[in-house]
Amino acid sequence: MAQTVAAFKVDYFQFLKPDGKLVEDQQVPALARDYDRLVELYKLMVLTRTFDKKAVALQRTGKLGTYASCLGHEAAHISIGAAMREEDCFAPMYREYGAQFYRGVKMSEVLMYWGGDERGNDFSGPKHDFAWCVPIATQCLHAAGAALAYKLRGEERVAVSVVGDGGSSKGDFLEAINAGSAWKLPLVLVIVNNQWAISVPRDKQNTAATLAQKGIAGGLPSIQVDGNDMIACLWAMEKAINAARAGKGAFVIEMMTYRLSDHTTADDARRYRPNEEVEEAWEKEPVKRLKAYLIDQGAWSEEREAELLEECSKWVQQAADEYIDQVENNPQGVTAMFDYMFAELPHDLEEQRAYAEQFPEDGGHH
Amino acid sequence: MAQTVAAFKVDYFQFLKPDGKLVEDQQVPALARDYDRLVELYKLMVLTRTFDKKAVALQRTGKLGTYASCLGHEAAHISIGAAMREEDCFAPMYREYGAQFYRGVKMSEVLMYWGGDERGNDFSGPKHDFAWCVPIATQCLHAAGAALAYKLRGEERVAVSVVGDGGSSKGDFLEAINAGSAWKLPLVLVIVNNQWAISVPRDKQNTAATLAQKGIAGGLPSIQVDGNDMIACLWAMEKAINAARAGKGAFVIEMMTYRLSDHTTADDARRYRPNEEVEEAWEKEPVKRLKAYLIDQGAWSEEREAELLEECSKWVQQAADEYIDQVENNPQGVTAMFDYMFAELPHDLEEQRAYAEQFPEDGGHH
């Protein structure tokens, strides 16, 4: 007897085409007509991009450490922030500033972090959100743990985590899917597939048709969306978060986008990827697309764009100034490295702290 | 646009029903008529079960350490050994004696291992096979590495690994699927789903319909078979191994069986699982089933059965005697723990070895 015991599929959703027109052949979500909301999101996209440019510039002029650009990921990232509630929990990887800005993290705090100052992690966003997470994919399990905590306490809160196409190969992500399945957790796992993991292309991560299908391992609903289409991204995020909040368990979304920048400022992508690919990707990028749509719908204009750009520049400059002021005029002392190790300093660290105070300027700033 | 970008299914295969009759509604593989082969396999099943009983008895009488029984897994395990070639590589977990016996590992060597003597791992089976692996699921990645080695060298060899329903939750297994996918490895991953991971039932590992579908995460062909049906198990194993050897990449098989024994001799399953479940499972067990079929087909008889049982008892007793003789009359000395640490003993261990020789009987045998 051969009998099909389980069947699955992965659907791909796109509502807004690269040219800024809606797809014709099907219903688009109501969201597509909520111009006020879309304009708000658009503004944050532009701010995020302005910020990103500034951050790279600060790095190039020696005022910031290694920085991971979010260029091209704006729709994906901001949709995540926009779909969440304050009390939900975000467990980012490292470049989802758009999501974090939406949740209240300040631009100067992002700069502090990449500027080598831990205070950037004590941010103005929700106090229960996780900090940036360098060990790839580990954040997915922290989100699963948060989701478990909410579920055990009967709270209607959802945990959301992001992983890259590269990170989706890691056991942590795969175990998070399994945890989400085993415990039916209020957990949304987003794969932001930007086609590259530093120099390693998507195809080398595995030969499966999609990354979304990793969710099938846990029997989770798993979909793919155009990650440069704000409408599709936000629609998918809301669908997933609503389901999770309603107790229906975890959800996997793969957002198809592209890393338009180098991996970080320490990377030179020209070493490993063809320029044509990047140029092609620029045709599909999310900001231009939403702008075209909004202008088309009469919800946006070039005049407002010009104003917005000016404002964004101003805010970003303010953030940069704030950051520089903090790290230069109010730097952390040598003792800061001891003071947050434990709630109460153990005797051995007390001794080391006292010793370190004898060498306050030691080593200095490189 | 919503568009299905990938679709999958998991099929379940059973050819020999619990009552020993072939399923009627479809073609059964030619294998089902190869009575000579099936009789050979049946004999090994009976030998394995006789061995298993003896091992438990040795443990109960203090002559063996903790032992993991294979009771009920005989079809699954032996099919794995039977489908492989000598030059293929087997990476077992810990209870697949049937597979190992087929590959030439001696019963006395299995006893040596569980009898607390490393020499059991230097077994008579293929020299390149892996040893028993206690850290769950890590063996799957060793098999992936072996498969990669064969592929890189252009050898037509396949690596086969086994994991349990419990172990299938572990990142190592999931990363092995991904490795098999990324590198299109000659790798067969078998999930022997015996419904329990010590006291944790299958349903607590996750809520997915099957465990086989974990292979879909890597886009691997993934099927489920009745793990108590030797014909289905061997058919599936041969299909998977042939595909892998032909360069078609990795394969996942979930064999549905049942752990009829305690987890190990250190466990008492009555604490956590209902007796009725075990009784029901006995109705489906693999040895009785194949015997009924073979007798039905005129390929086996009660007389031959009686002879076989007698022979098996004799061989097993010989193995036990050999084992006891080795560990009692030719035990490893205190220096054995140093002599295989490195190809050449480093100076620090040379010193420690000399020191240990001063305390040869120290600690003794508990």
Add this chain to the structure above:
Amino acid sequence: MAQITLIEGVTMALARAMEEDPSVVVLGEDVGVNGGVFRATAGLHQRFGDNRVIDTPLAEVMIAGTTVGMATQGMKPVAEAQFCGFTMPMIDHIMCHAGRMRNRTRGRLSCPMVLRFPSGGGIHAPEHHSESPEALFAHMPGLRVVIPSSPSRAYGLLLAAIRDPDPVIFMEPKRIYRWQKEEVVDDGEELPLDVCYTLRDGNDLTLVTWGAMVKETMQAADQLESQGVSVEVIDVATISPLDMDTIIESVERTGRCVIVQEAPKHCGVASEIAAGLADAGIWHLHAPVKRVCGYDAIMPLYRNEMKYMPSAKRIVHAAQQVLEVS
């Protein structure tokens, strides 16, 4: 008042902590209905139910990672690793997150969790069931590492570990889980997480140890006493932070020290203690500091495992070496 074993002290502390704080949850493989493979969580599932005593899928990285996640969100998870060898996949989350969460966020998030597991050899168990990895955890900043060696210390130290606002690695010497019984009152009194315990006073020699090695060390002390040597025995109990003061104070009186550990010698905790003596304790030393340790080899399968571990005989041998020096 009950005479209880070390493992019963563990169970008693778990029950107490769960009773007094609803945010305490226990999770791990087989900790539920089965009550743990050593019975450390016996009865807890029945008493506290599915939401407080959680059988996890078989995935150590997941256990560690979700424990960290829960701990940051107001829970006090107590995770069990089934055996010492299976903590290795957990190290990433323990080292990179548990020990860093508070510092990373300048105190915004914290990680009040306990990872407890049976450790050490000598119970006839298979491979990977007999490691003593305390030195690994002790080298990682941001963690407390605690090893009880008696029923009352198991109770008091585990209570303190669970209540502690920071992550604690709690290693249970499984070989002595049922060695000794002691009267322990379930009074919720915790013990401090930063001091050594002097188990026996003496003037000629200081023996320092922890965990199951307390057994052999006390035997060695008895043998030495019968030879007229006055032996002080210190149970380190908390490996991080290490209470060197108590040890140095003892060596100040005895002038001689032997450190006993079951783990491999190279870069072990015994070396840290010896190094402390070579620094702050040097002027008190009348003899070399000897370490009696597991070998820098793999703990053998059970037939030879006792040959690997320090025996009373090896401890006495080392003691005699340092006592010979005049």
Add this chain to the structure above:
Amino acid sequence: MAQITLIEGVTMALARAMEEDPSVVVLGEDVGVNGGVFRATAGLHQRFGDNRVIDTPLAEVMIAGTTVGMATQGMKPVAEAQFCGFTMPMIDHIMCHAGRMRNRTRGRLSCPMVLRFPSGGGIHAPEHHSESPEALFAHMPGLRVVIPSSPSRAYGLLLAAIRDPDPVIFMEPKRIYRWQKEEVVDDGEELPLDVCYTLRDGNDLTLVTWGAMVKETMQAADQLESQGVSVEVIDVATISPLDMDTIIESVERTGRCVIVQEAPKHCGVASEIAAGLADAGIWHLHAPVKRVCGYDAIMPLYRNEMKYMPSAKRIVHAAQQVLEVS
């Protein structure tokens, strides 16, 4: 003959080993076309192709596990972990399998692999890019742990590590990847994996260190010399097995020793060396053995990272303490 940097010594050794032995393969994240994030594998993919230089999926457990698997089947894999912090998920396979394969199978299987990775801080990198985990690996039986501190030692020790029939952890001090240039002949000559290197002879004080700390230690030695102190500097180079003989022989002459390590102090390698002196070296010591180490805290983000690490000033300070003792 070329003047090359430490990292070029690494690349040269890799190329040489791949040239002379077809079973040597290099694998890791971004080691292929990109040539590694530090360029350690630059040019190798172009030269040896896809089957010898393998870009892996982003999965450290998988890298470690498949490396172990390959090594048992006649290959000599050289795996790269991109940064020190990302070796933590690899520890399970390294500790439980790489270091045990030969012993477990009584020599039937072996595991001739190298795990190499950049380690240590000081290059302005993000979190988890600056750890010095040598003590963790050094505590695990069955492994060699090697850290070069010059271009020629990088070349000679890595060649030896790759040819060695057993697993070697090869840690590359990234802060000094491009610090010094040295003439290195690509002659295939390896260096022994079990000896310390004396970088400078002296009679008053022994400074012991390894890896990038060689830089600050040599600076401190210069400063001390200018104050009239004759300083011996030893580069440990191989942490496991540790060559205590060279160190003790030096302390026999100087009577004073300061050990410098970048890693946290507690249960670090410096403690092992101090413990060795407290035992076999005790009669030569004229002063306490001081350790100048990283703090038992988390390496700060880059603005303060240099405050974490031992500086020449801190080393001189400790040296003066031990020199004061008469």
